[in-house]
Amino acid sequence: MPRTIIVSNRLPTKVQRTPDGLTFQPSEGGLATGLGSIYRQEGNVWVGWPGLFLEDVTEEQYITEALRGDSMAPVFLTESEILDYYEGFSNSTLWPTFHYFPQFATYEPAHWAAYVAVNEKFCQAVLAQAGPEDTIWVHDYQLMLLPALLRAARPEATIGFFLHIPFPSYELLRVLPWRTELLLGLLGADLVGFHTFGYMRHFLSAVTHLLGHSTTNGMIETPTRTVLVDAFPMGIDYDRFVEAAASDEAIRHEAIYRQALSTSRIVLSIDRLDYTKGIAQRLLAFELLLLRYPEWVGQVSLIMVVVPSRDQVPQYASLKQEIDELVGRINAQFRTIGWNPIHYFYRSFPLEELASLYRLAEVALVTPMRDGMNLVAKEFIASKADGRGVLILSERAGAARELSDALLINPTDLVGHAEALHQALVMPEDEQAQRLDAMRALVKRYNVFSWTRLFMNQLTYSKMKQHTLATDFLSPAAIDRLVADYRAAPRRLLLLDYDGTLTGFHPDPQRAEPDFELRLLLRALADNPQNRVVVISGRDRTTLQKWLGDLPIDFIAEHGVWLRPPARSGSCSRP
Numbered sequence: 001m002p003r004t005i006i007v008s009n010r011l012p013t014k015v016q017r018t019p020d021g022l023t024f025q026p027s028e029g030g031l032a033t034g035l036g037s038i039y040r041q042e043g044n045v046w047v048g049w050p051g052l053f054l055e056d057v058t059e060e061q062y063i064t065e066a067l068r069g070d071s072m073a074p075v076f077l078t079e080s081e082i083l084d085y086y087e088g089f090s091n092s093t094l095w096p097t098f099h100y101f102p103q104f105a106t107y108e109p110a111h112w113a114a115y116v117a118v119n120e121k122f123c124q125a126v127l128a129q130a131g132p133e134d135t136i137w138v139h140d141y142q143l144m145l146l147p148a149l150l151r152a153a154r155p156e157a158t159i160g161f162f163l164h165i166p167f168p169s170y171e172l173l174r175v176l177p178w179r180t181e182l183l184l185g186l187l188g189a190d191l192v193g194f195h196t197f198g199y200m201r202h203f204l205s206a207v208t209h210l211l212g213h214s215t216t217n218g219m220i221e222t223p224t225r226t227v228l229v230d231a232f233p234m235g236i237d238y239d240r241f242v243e244a245a246a247s248d249e250a251i252r253h254e255a256i257y258r259q260a261l262s263t264s265r266i267v268l269s270i271d272r273l274d275y276t277k278g279i280a281q282r283l284l285a286f287e288l289l290l291l292r293y294p295e296w297v298g299q300v301s302l303i304m305v306v307v308p309s310r311d312q313v314p315q316y317a318s319l320k321q322e323i324d325e326l327v328g329r330i331n332a333q334f335r336t337i338g339w340n341p342i343h344y345f346y347r348s349f350p351l352e353e354l355a356s357l358y359r360l361a362e363v364a365l366v367t368p369m370r371d372g373m374n375l376v377a378k379e380f381i382a383s384k385a386d387g388r389g390v391l392i393l394s395e396r397a398g399a400a401r402e403l404s405d406a407l408l409i410n411p412t413d414l415v416g417h418a419e420a421l422h423q424a425l426v427m428p429e430d431e432q433a434q435r436l437d438a439m440r441a442l443v444k445r446y447n448v449f450s451w452t453r454l455f456m457n458q459l460t461y462s463k464m465k466q467h468t469l470a471t472d473f474l475s476p477a478a479i480d481r482l483v484a485d486y487r488a489a490p491r492r493l494l495l496l497d498y499d500g501t502l503t504g505f506h507p508d509p510q511r512a513e514p515d516f517e518l519r520l521l522l523r524a525l526a527d528n529p530q531n532r533v534v535v536i537s538g539r540d541r542t543t544l545q546k547w548l549g550d551l552p553i554d555f556i557a558e559h560g561v562w563l564r565p566p567a568r569s570g571s572c573s574r575p
C-alpha cells in the first residue's frame with residue numbers, strides 16, 4: 001500500500017542532551033498536530049532533523065531506534081551544515097529575501113553549496129523510506145530543492161510542497177543568484193501550495209519570467225509534466241485553543257495576572273524575535289497612542305511577549321537591543337508608581353499561560369511587516385469564547401486575507417496604527433462580538449485538520465489531472481492491433497496533426513518545416529489509393545501550401561477555417 005512521508009527541516013520532536021541523558025520533547029506546534037493524523041498512521045513516517053549534534057555513532061543508533069517507534073526518521077546534520085545551510089542560506093538568504101528585507105540578505109556561495117548538499121542528504125534519507133509510488137509532502141523554505149531531487153529518483157512518486165513563508169514578488173526573487181535552481185527545485189513537485197493567492201501569483205509570475213513556462217489557472221506546463229499551484233491558508237487546532245482558554249489552569253493564571261495588573265486594560269502581542277514582526281514599530285505606535293490620547297495613560301498596558309530566537313545573529317542582537325531601549329524609554333517616560341505601560345517578557349510561556357494571556361487581553365496587536373500567515377492572530381480569536389476582544393492585524397500578514405473583520409493596519413503607518421489601538425479600546429461590545437463571531441466561525445471551520453485534508457486531496461487530484469493530460473504511449477499490443485486494422489481496412493482516413501505530431505515544436509514556428517523523410521512518408525501514404533491523408537493545423541494556408549502543397553493530400557488549415565481537398569490542389573477554400 002502506498003505510504004505518506006512528511007519531510008521538514010525539524011522533526012516534531014526535539015531531542016536534547018541533558019545531564020540525565022537524551023530527552024525527547026514532542027513539539028506543541030500547530031503543524032505537528034495537524035500532520036499527526038497523517039504521519040502516525042501505520043507505515044507513514046516524518047523525516048527531519050532532531051535538533052542536536054551527535055557525539056558518537058551509538059547515539060545515532062539509539063535516537064533512530066527511539067524515534068522509529070513514533071513514526072519518525074532522523075536526518076543527522078553536523079554543526080557546520082547547520083551553520084551554512086540553516087543559519088546561512090535558509091535564514092540569512094531566503095528568509096530576508098522572501099520577507100522583503102533584501103538589505104539583510106547575504107549571498108554566500110558556500111552557504112548555497114551547503115544548502116544543495118543538505119537537500120541531497122534529505123533526499124537520501126527520504127529515499128531510504130519511500131517506495132516508488134509513495135506520497136511525499138515536503139515543507140518549507142529550507143527544502144526547496146528537494147522536490148526535484150526526489151522526482152529524479154522517483155519519477156512516479158506523488159510529491160507535494162508547501163511554503164510556510166511568503167513567496168515574494170519576481171523583483172525580489174530575481175535578486176537571488178540561485179533563483180532558477182530554486183524554482184526548478186519546486187517544480188519537481190506535483191502540487192506547490194502557498195498560504196495566499198498573492199504568494200501563488202508571485203510564484204507563477206516568476207516561473208513565467210525566469211523559466212518561460214506557460215501557466216493557466218494555476219497549472220504550469222513544464223516540458224515533461226503539469227504542476228498544480230494553489231492557495232491553502234493554514235489554520236490552527238481550534239478546539240485545543242478553545243479548551244486551553246477554558247481550562248482551570250488558564251483561569252487561575254488569569255486571576256493572578258489580573259490582580260497584579262489591577263484595573264489596567266490589556267493589549268497583547270506575542271512574537272518570536274524577528275525583524276519581520278514589526279516589534280519596534282508596534283512600540284512606537286503604542287507610545288503615540290499615549291501621546292495622542294493621554295486619557296489612556298494609567299489605564300492601558302501592553303503585555304509584549306518576545307520569544308528568544310536567533311539572537312546570536314548580529315541583526316537579531318541589534319533588534320533585541322533596539323527593543324530593550326524602546327521599552328526602557330517608553331516605560332521611563334510614562335510609568336507611574338502603580339502602573340507600567342509595557343510589560344515586556346523575553347522568554348516563552350507554557351501553553352496554558354499563553355492561553356491565560358489570550359483570555360486577559362482585550363486587544364491583540366499582530367502587526368508584522370511581513371508574515372506568511374501568522375497563527376497567533378487565529379489563536380487569539382479561538383480563545384475569545386465570550387465574544388469580547390479586538391484583533392488589530394497587519395495587512396501584510398497572510399492571515400489578513402481571511403480575517404477581514406479585524407482592524408487592518410499598515411504597520412509602517414504609525415498614526416493609523418495608534419488610531420486603530422484607540423478605536424479598539426473604544427469599540428462597542430456588540431461590534432466586538434459581531435466581528436469576533438464572523439472570524440471565529442472561519443477559524444473554526446478552516447482549522448489545521450481541514451488544511452491538511454484539503455492539501456492531500458488536491459495532491460491526489462494533481463496526480464489524476466496529470467494522468468489525463470499526459471501523453472500515453474501505445475503498448476506493443478495496441479500497435480499490433482492498429483497495424484492489423486490498417487491492413488484489413490479497404491479504405492482509411494488518416495487525420496494527422498502537424499505541429500507537435502508530424503514535427504516537433506520549434507521556438508520559431510516558421511522553422512518547423514517538414515524534412516525530407518516526412519515528405520517521403522506522407523507521399524507514400526497518400527499514393528496508396530485506399531488512403532485519404534488529411535493534415536490538420538492551426539497554421540495559415542499559405543505556409544501549408546508552401547511546405548506540402550505539391551503532395552496529393554487534404555489540408556484543414558487555420559483551425560478549420562480553410563479546407564483543401566487533394567483534387568483541387570493549389571488553393572484552399574472556406575468550408
Ligand code: GDG
Nearest residue numbers: 164234270307347348349350351354371372373374375376
Ligand atoms: C511560520 C511562518 C506561518 C509563540 N510564543 C509562544 C508560543 N508561540 C507559538 C504561537 C504560535 C507559534 O508559536 C507562532 O506561529 P506563527 O504562525 O506566528 O509563526 P511561525 O511558526 O514561526 O512560522 C508563519 C507559520 O509558519 C505556519 O505556516 O503562520 O507566517 O513564519 O502557534 O502560539 N507557544 C508557547 N509559548 C510561547 O511563549 N507555548
